[in-house]
Amino acid sequence: MNIGPTIKVAFRALRRNRVRSALTSLGIIIGTAAVIAVLSVGQGAAVMIQSQIGSMGSNLLLIFPGSMNNGGVRSGSGGQQSLTVADGETIARECPNIVALSPLIRTGNQVVYGNNNWSTSIQGVTPAFSRVRNWNASSGDYFTEADVRTGARVCLVGATIVTQLFLDENPVGQSIRIRNIPFRVIGVLEPKGTAAWGQDQDDTIVMPWTTVRRVLQHSPFSNVNNLMVSVASADDIATATRTISAILRQSHRLQEGSDDDFTITDMAEIAKTITSVSSLMTLLLSVIASISLLVGGIGIMNIMLVSVTERTREIGIRMAVGARQHDIMLQFLVEALALSLLGGLIGAGLGALAANVVSRVNHWPVLVSVQSIGLALFFSSVIGVFFGFYPAWRAARLNPIDCLRHE
Amino acid sequence: MVIDIQHIRKVYHVGEVDVTALDDVSLSVERGDFVAIMGASGSGKSTLLNILGCLDRPSSGSYRLDDIEVSGMSPDQLANVRSRKLGFIFQNFNLLSRTSALENVELPLLYGKPTGHAARHRKALAMLERVELASRVHHFPGQLSGGQQQRVAIARALVNEPAVILADEPTGNLDSRSSSEIMKLFQEVNAQGLTIIMVTHETDVAGFARRTLQMRDGRFI
Ligand SMILES: Nc1ncnc2c1ncn2[C@@H]1O[C@H](COP(=O)(O)OP(=O)(O)OP(=O)(O)O)[C@@H](O)[C@H]1O
Numbered sequence: 001m002n003i004g005p006t007i008k009v010a011f012r013a014l015r016r017n018r019v020r021s022a023l024t025s026l027g028i029i030i031g032t033a034a035v036i037a038v039l040s041v042g043q044g045a046a047v048m049i050q051s052q053i054g055s056m057g058s059n060l061l062l063i064f065p066g067s068m069n070n071g072g073v074r075s076g077s078g079g080q081q082s083l084t085v086a087d088g089e090t091i092a093r094e095c096p097n098i099v100a101l102s103p104l105i106r107t108g109n110q111v112v113y114g115n116n117n118w119s120t121s122i123q124g125v126t127p128a129f130s131r132v133r134n135w136n137a138s139s140g141d142y143f144t145e146a147d148v149r150t151g152a153r154v155c156l157v158g159a160t161i162v163t164q165l166f167l168d169e170n171p172v173g174q175s176i177r178i179r180n181i182p183f184r185v186i187g188v189l190e191p192k193g194t195a196a197w198g199q200d201q202d203d204t205i206v207m208p209w210t211t212v213r214r215v216l217q218h219s220p221f222s223n224v225n226n227l228m229v230s231v232a233s234a235d236d237i238a239t240a241t242r243t244i245s246a247i248l249r250q251s252h253r254l255q256e257g258s259d260d261d262f263t264i265t266d267m268a269e270i271a272k273t274i275t276s277v278s279s280l281m282t283l284l285l286s287v288i289a290s291i292s293l294l295v296g297g298i299g300i301m302n303i304m305l306v307s308v309t310e311r312t313r314e315i316g317i318r319m320a321v322g323a324r325q326h327d328i329m330l331q332f333l334v335e336a337l338a339l340s341l342l343g344g345l346i347g348a349g350l351g352a353l354a355a356n357v358v359s360r361v362n363h364w365p366v367l368v369s370v371q372s373i374g375l376a377l378f379f380s381s382v383i384g385v386f387f388g389f390y391p392a393w394r395a396a397r398l399n400p401i402d403c404l405r406h407e
Numbered sequence: 408m409v410i411d412i413q414h415i416r417k418v419y420h421v422g423e424v425d426v427t428a429l430d431d432v433s434l435s436v437e438r439g440d441f442v443a444i445m446g447a448s449g450s451g452k453s454t455l456l457n458i459l460g461c462l463d464r465p466s467s468g469s470y471r472l473d474d475i476e477v478s479g480m481s482p483d484q485l486a487n488v489r490s491r492k493l494g495f496i497f498q499n500f501n502l503l504s505r506t507s508a509l510e511n512v513e514l515p516l517l518y519g520k521p522t523g524h525a526a527r528h529r530k531a532l533a534m535l536e537r538v539e540l541a542s543r544v545h546h547f548p549g550q551l552s553g554g555q556q557q558r559v560a561i562a563r564a565l566v567n568e569p570a571v572i573l574a575d576e577p578t579g580n581l582d583s584r585s586s587s588e589i590m591k592l593f594q595e596v597n598a599q600g601l602t603i604i605m606v607t608h609e610t611d612v613a614g615f616a617r618r619t620l621q622m623r624d625g626r627f628i
């Protein structure tokens with residue numbers, strides 16, 4: 001039998017039961033939409049995390065004071081004396097695979113410019129910070145080692161500060177006040193965007209660590225929130241971690257067998273963990289979405305069985321005028337396929353739409369890929385054929401005379 | 408000999424009981440014959456006709472159609488035989504509802520020798536003209552009278568140019584005027600060489616046939 005009339009008959013049968021067809025497709029629509037949305041958001045998240053790894057700075061090690069093993073209790077920032085700027089200098093001197101190292105002392109304050117004020121985080125670092133975090137000044141310049149030595153009242157501001165505090169006027173050369181102390185803005189940091197953990201990285205001010213300690217905190221100590229180390233290559237990370245650990249244990253005079261009083265974190269490792277967690281989530285949600293697709297398929301099978309029973313007489317008439325088993329089979333398979341493919345198409349559209357809404361609302365990159373749409377359509381067709389097969393086979397196997405006698 | 412059945416038996420198993428609907432029936436029909444089969448209700452006429460029409464299989468016996476043994480054929484082979492050689496007409500017309508007269512007549516062409524859409528259309532139209540329904544081609548069965556519906560069914564049975572027409576009480580649901588119209592149509596196509604085997608309860612309808620056979624309790628008498 002020609003495929004043209006078969007398709008025509010299938011669509012006529014579906015149109016005859018519009019509501020029923022729509023409800024039957026609903027399972028497939030929801031399933032496909034969910035699969036597309038989940039895959040798109042998941043792929044978007046993967047892309048975002050990849051770019052985060054880059055923006056964090058390559059081959060970054062973070063050294064925190066306090067041990068992971070001391071019961072998980074770590075006193076607040078500044079309370080720990082175990083890690084100091086001097087430790088950083090020792091590491092920079094003695095560890096061979098290090099490219100750059102900067103201490104980080106973090107504080108938060110109200111910042112005033114003219115009549116505007118803004119509350120932001122302040123990071124005290126050395127010029128090596130630029131190298132470590134892969135974070136250059138988009139205009140102006142970083143401060144120098146000399147500024148660090150003297151504790152100069154200079155700073156660089158992030159892109160968010162420019163918009164919020166300076167209302168987009170050029171801040172370089174301007175003076176801002178923190179705790180009523182004037183600071184000269186010498187540069188603007190390149191925009192970095194939102195971090196994987198949701199923090200706006202551009203909402204920050206960077207200045208020499210000495211300035212933070214002495215001018216803002218009036219503190220004689222040089223303990224740090226963490227030390228940021230950039231290692232030459234990914235292959236050197238393991239060696240560097242071991243060397244740094246040895247250096248610190250020695251300079252802290254830790255006894256053999258006692259716990260470390262510091263923790264070294266590999267950022268690439270963390271990024272990898274986040275990626276694997278997010279892809280696991282994507283997988284899990286995809287499985288749930290696929291189950292909906294499966295349930296949709298069962299719905300199609302159910303309705304096709306009903307359809308075969310309802311149209312037994314029609315099957316008999318077709319057989320009486322010469323339809324062979326595969327003609328009847330094809331008829332019902334095409335009908336099931338039309339139901340699922342139509343559902344798949346609508347679902348793919350809705351899924352792509354949902355993914356875009358998610359990206360608009362959450363400012364989250366969403367990737368609706370051709371592959372994921374192709375995959376969803378492929379699966380919905382497979383489901384249509386798979387679940388349509390049994391009803392179609394039952395229809396084809398019927399006896400012509402039994403069909404004609406069917407009431 | 409277009410139809411030749413020998414010692415056909417048909418036994419239905421209903422629960423524990425065996426019902427013998429056909430009991431050793433033999434029948435030969437020459438090409439161009441017009442046979443009416445009569446007999447009491449339940450005597451096995453429909454059963455015989457369904458077997459002749461390859462819609463049902465005999466329990467035993469041989470059936471040669473156009474000198475080909477069909478009793479052992481597979482369902483698809485039987486479908487091909489129905490498509491090429493047989494036209495069936497039912498008491499209740501058995502048209503596809505919600506499908507126009509034209510499409511009903513086109514239906515056998517879909518399953519027959521592969522033809523284009525235009526050719527199917529042309530053939531079906533010509534056949535509807537042949538049964539004087541040219542003005543009703545786009546009507547649905549529900550919009551046609553009983554006699555008109557049966558004429559659509561006849562057009563459908565004729566459209567594949569079969570060797571044999573099998574009609575089970577074709578006038579059973581029609582008034583006497585429509586009945587004689589249908590019978591005149593049968594006589595016309597029979598005169599052109601088509602073999603017709605028809606079951607009927609009405610003697611005057613049987614009168615249109617060339618010969619009449621009587622059945623009782625699953626046998627010819
Ligand atoms: N599907 C079936 N299952 C069981 N018994 C059947 C079946 N079809 C027919 N019979 C039996 O076979 C016998 C012949 O039936 P058939 O329909 O051939 O009679 P008929 O001569 O066509 O009768 P009528 O003139 O009323 O149409 C009857 O006794 C009937 O009960």
Ligand SMILES: [Mg+2]
Nearest residue numbers: 452453454575
């Ligand atoms: Mg009967």
